[in-house]
Every structure is written in C-alpha cells, then in structure tokens.
Amino acid sequence: MMMMMMINNMRIGLFIGGLGLIVLIGCQKNPADTIVKPYPRLFFAPSVVDIAIGQPARLNLKLEGVKEAVFALSLRLSYADSIITFPDSAGLQAGDYFAPGALVFARAENSILHLSISSLQTQPAAGDSNTVCSIVFCGLATGSSPIRILPDQLDFYDMEGENINLPALEISAAVINVR
Secondary structure, three states: OHHHHHHHHHHHHHHHHHHHHHHHHHHOOOHHHOOOOOOOEEEEEOOEEEEOOOOEEEEEEEEEOOOOOOOEEEEEEEOOOOOEEOOOHHHEEEOOOOOOOOEEEEEEEOOEEEEEEEOOOOOOOOOOOEEEEEEEEEEOOOEEEEEEEOHHHOEEEOOOOOEEOOOOOEEOOEEEEEO
16 A cells, blocks of 8 residues: 555656656747847958058948947057058948948047048938948058057947947957068
C-alpha cells in the first residue's frame, strides 16, 4: 500500500513537473520576435585605404541607426597633415543622406578638417542609413594617417536648429596608408 502511494505521488510529481516545463517553454520568447535595435553609428567606408604619394583617397562618412530627422551636422576630423592633405572644399561632397543641393562647408587647419552640411529649408530632413558625405584626401608623404571624428566637436541638428542628442552614438575611425 505504501509503495502504491509512493508511485502515485511520483506520477503526480512528474505530471506537475511536465506541466511546468510546458508552461515555461510556452512563455519563452521567440528570438525572431525580438528586434535588436542597433545603436546609431558614424563610420567611414572603407575604413582603410592604401594610396601612393600624390594619389587621391576617397572616404565615405556614413550614418546608421538614427531615427530622428537630421537636418544638418557639424563636425571636426583630425588627420596627419604631414602624411595626407585635404586639397580644398572641392574634396567634399554631400552624400545621399541629405537631399540634393545641400549646403557644404569645409576648412582644413592644423591637421583638423572642419565640416558642416545642411539641407535647405525647403528640403525634407535627412533620411536613415546613408552616406553623409564623401571626402577626398591626397597622399603627401609615406606613412599612415588615422582619420578620427572628434566626438566633442560633433553636432547633429533638427529642422528647428535644435541639437539632437545621440548619447549611444558609436564612432569609428579610418586609416589612410601612403606608400
């Protein structure tokens, strides 16, 4: 009799445990239902360029994962002006992130390139995940020059001219090797 009660208790325990497992499995989230939102990032493509002295190197500055409508941006890039040079403002073109006709300003001074790009007021604000601009540098001397975006000199603006805060922005550098 005692043995019968133990077997029944074990069966009941297995049944309850099995139900618990079914409930837990049923409550588990499907990985396909979980959407991972990438952090916004600002990066160069390509990230490494090899050129010869006197040869141009084109870098595309790209912005991904920003959901706010960006109307303008201002930034500074550092580079080794003993290795590469930024020829003039003709070496900077707005990318497809901004509508055609965007205003572009560039000035190189003491290894710092100051860039500003803005849509015109009659144009829509920028979209999501595209090329912000294309920058051309020229090889000056043999060596490697990192191209770094200075985070404390980087600002994004909405259509009203208000600063857009992107605290989780991932910023990546590029390198131009001159051989």
